Amino acid sequence: MKFAQIMLKNSSKLNIPKQVDRFSKYSPSPLSMKQFIDFGSANACEKTSFMFLRQELPVRLANIMKEIDFLPDKLLSTPSVKLLHSWYAQSLMELVDFLEKDPDDKKILTKFTETLINVRNRHNNVVPTMAQGVLEYKEAFGVDPVTNQNVQYFLDRFYMSRISTRMLMNQHTLIFDGSTNPAHPKHIGSIDPNCDVVEVVEDAYESAKMLCDQYYLTSPEVEIKQVNFKGTSDPIHIVYVPSHLYHMLFELFKNAMRATVETHETSLHLPPIKVRVSLGSEDLTIKMSDRGGGVPLRKIERLFSYMYSTAPSPVSEISRNAPLAGFGYGLPISRLYAKYFQGDLQLYSMEGYGTSAVIYLKALSTESIERLPVFNKSALRHYQTSMEADDWCIPSSEPKKLGKYEYSV
Ligand SMILES: Nc1ncnc2c1ncn2[C@@H]1O[C@H](COP(=O)(O)OP(=O)(O)OP(=O)(O)O)[C@@H](O)[C@H]1O
Numbered sequence: 001m002k003f004a005q006i007m008l009k010n011s012s013k014l015n016i017p018k019q020v021d022r023f024s025k026y027s028p029s030p031l032s033m034k035q036f037i038d039f040g041s042a043n044a045c046e047k048t049s050f051m052f053l054r055q056e057l058p059v060r061l062a063n064i065m066k067e068i069d070f071l072p073d074k075l076l077s078t079p080s081v082k083l084l085h086s087w088y089a090q091s092l093m094e095l096v097d098f099l100e101k102d103p104d105d106k107k108i109l110t111k112f113t114e115t116l117i118n119v120r121n122r123h124n125n126v127v128p129t130m131a132q133g134v135l136e137y138k139e140a141f142g143v144d145p146v147t148n149q150n151v152q153y154f155l156d157r158f159y160m161s162r163i164s165t166r167m168l169m170n171q172h173t174l175i176f177d178g179s180t181n182p183a184h185p186k187h188i189g190s191i192d193p194n195c196d197v198v199e200v201v202e203d204a205y206e207s208a209k210m211l212c213d214q215y216y217l218t219s220p221e222v223e224i225k226q227v228n229f230k231g232t233s234d235p236i237h238i239v240y241v242p243s244h245l246y247h248m249l250f251e252l253f254k255n256a257m258r259a260t261v262e263t264h265e266t267s268l269h270l271p272p273i274k275v276r277v278s279l280g281s282e283d284l285t286i287k288m289s290d291r292g293g294g295v296p297l298r299k300i301e302r303l304f305s306y307m308y309s310t311a312p313s314p315v316s317e318i319s320r321n322a323p324l325a326g327f328g329y330g331l332p333i334s335r336l337y338a339k340y341f342q343g344d345l346q347l348y349s350m351e352g353y354g355t356s357a358v359i360y361l362k363a364l365s366t367e368s369i370e371r372l373p374v375f376n377k378s379a380l381r382h383y384q385t386s387m388e389a390d391d392w393c394i395p396s397s398e399p400k401k402l403g404k405y406e407y408s409v
């Protein structure tokens with residue numbers, strides 16, 4: 001049976017709370033960086049944030065739960081996906097409980113913050129748990145291009161939704177827990193209004209280098225250059241979430257280091273990783289280039305695929321010493337972080353030489369607006385795509401029929 005048919009006949013096997021239908025009728029409300037900052041400004045109001053989140057978080061959870069319901073039965077019935085679904089259902093119910101509560105009651109606000117922390121902790125292991133479910137499915141039923149395409153579509157949206165709900169919960173808990181972050185007193189929750197990009201690059205490099213040294217007993221150097229379109233040599237700053245930027249850079253450094261060391265195993269000198277940070281009027285671009293041998297063009301798209309990941313099972317990975325490669329989720333999840341605030345992450349490679357990974361971010365905070373999935377007819381249509389004939393010729397791998405009388409019958 002085709003994937004689309006499996007999806008269509010897929011009746012709710014999971015115990016979906018009624019609230020999901022109610023909240024999935026609303027579209028999520030994407031916040032701009034400015035709105036995030038306003039929520040945390042000097043006259044920040046916990047009550048306003050509470051009233052927004054008690055509606056918005058259930059909307060975002062319900063929208064994505066609707067999509068989970070359209071996964072193939074065989075994936076839905078894996079213990080991992082069932083467990084994961086139960087977390088979502090429980091969190092939704094706990095949050096919905098606050099809808100009727102009095103926002104002027106201080107105790108309610110405190111209880112809400114505690115609930116957010118519980119919800120966040122409950123969802124800590126969503127990524128490895130979902131990865132385990134996909135792996136179980138893959139091992140049992142294999143991968144075909146349609147399944148891959150649909151699972152890719154779903155997981156990009158699922159993980160993006162998770163990034164966004166964690167961002168909302170983090171902002172509220174960090175801003176209203178009554179203390180300032182001693183290491184970063186000027187941060188607004190997890191946002192740095194004056195994030196020094198090169199500083200984050202250096203930090204991510206140092207962490208990846210430590211892993212690389214531990215694992216390979218050597219690591220490449222880094223060369224960082226920055227170009228500011230204003231023509232000044234001032235450090236480049238941006239309004240951003242440093243932990244998101246760090247995550248992307250750390251993943252890219254790990255990949256670049258692994259490729260460099262493994263390609264130059266026998267040589268004494270490792271070519272450095274070159275990073276260029278450039279600020280334009282629209283984009284802030286970070287390009288990381290290595291000489292790690294590159295990847296053929298045919299394989300580039302697969303590197304972002306959750307299903308075609310070649311990484312061994314995460315369970316066996318845990319026992320490894322200091323892995324520079326794990327689930328194979330480094331690139332796809334990093335690209336989601338970049339896309340979350342309207343940026344992107346792309347890979348350009350020259351097989352035989354090396355790879356450049358490029359992170360694009362919005363230079364202006366007014367353009368950094370959350371990119372969120374919404375469950376609607378267009379989304380549904382994606383789950384209903386079936387395998388159609390390709391409208392481009394596919395080169396045949398069969399030997400050409402050159403026999404003299406081949407065409408006569
Ligand atoms: N700079 C690079 N040079 C060569 N190959 C690369 C490079 N970056 C990524 N790759 C290839 O892409 C694959 C996928 O990378 P990705 O970071 O998504 O997963 P991973 O490194 O295998 O595992 P992890 O989840 O720990 O990151 C890598 O396994 C590697 O084969």
Ligand SMILES: [Mg+2]
Pocket residue numbers: 251254255324325326330331
């Ligand atoms: Mg990686």
